[in-house]
Amino acid sequence: MIPRLAPGCALTSTGVVAVVRGTRAGRVADVLDTLADAGVRCLEITLNTPGALAELRAARRRLPGDVELGAGTVRTAADAAAAADAGASFLVAPDTSAEVAETAGEHGIAYFPGALTPGEVARAWELGATAVKVFPATALGPRYLRDLAEPFHDVPLLPTGGIGPDTAAGYIEAGAVAVGAGGSLIGDALDGGSLTDLADRAGRLLAAVEAAR
Secondary structure (H helix, E strand, O other): OOOOOOOOOOHHHEEEEEEEEEOOOOOOHHHHHHHHOOOOOEEEEOOOOOOOOHHHHHHHHHHOOOEEEEOOOOOOOOHHHHHHOOOEEEEEEOOOOOHHHHHHHHHHHHHOOOOOOOOOOOOOHHHHOOOOEOOOOOHHHHHHHHHHHHOOOOOOOOEOOOOOOHHHHHHHHHHOOEEEEEEHHHHHHHHHOOHHHHHHHHHHHHHHHHHHH
8 A cells, every 4th residue: 555644754754855866976976965864855866867776776775764765757557566676665767557556556656746727636546646746847836836835735755846945935834745856955955066055955845845844
């Protein structure tokens, strides 16, 4: 069975999922370690990052147990099974798939399917989603999320796509349980950019979410 979102879990306590999507594997470990050291407790490695499953396995051995590690861009049952076998405790997708939901349920791990319209949100929740990833969030902004959250008050919404330290608060105030942050958080860190700057962005993002609650 897919677990529902529990009070006090890493997602609800920090309100942030960091999305790590790289074009090469060389610096993924350093980025994950920096984010974890900065206090981010939900780390997503997208499956279209080279060596994603190996990075996931290694991170699970290396990082503290309270850091939740997940796989992103999970679009097929085969992807879901491979991610679960590599140690993922949650799966994230840009869309909603009954096959992926079934596989997540078989492994007993969280599933954050992507949805944008009310009908898509309803279907994702009916399939047992742990939380629903509202994507792409910045296409419609916090006002849309607020309108969506009113009828779906019982559905944890996780807006993702273009959200960073300077924009996260608006989504939390609109009713999001947490935000997913990718490029606006990671910046150029995967391509050799400053890890110190990455840690600073992570700290500012966590502080913005906390202040908006």
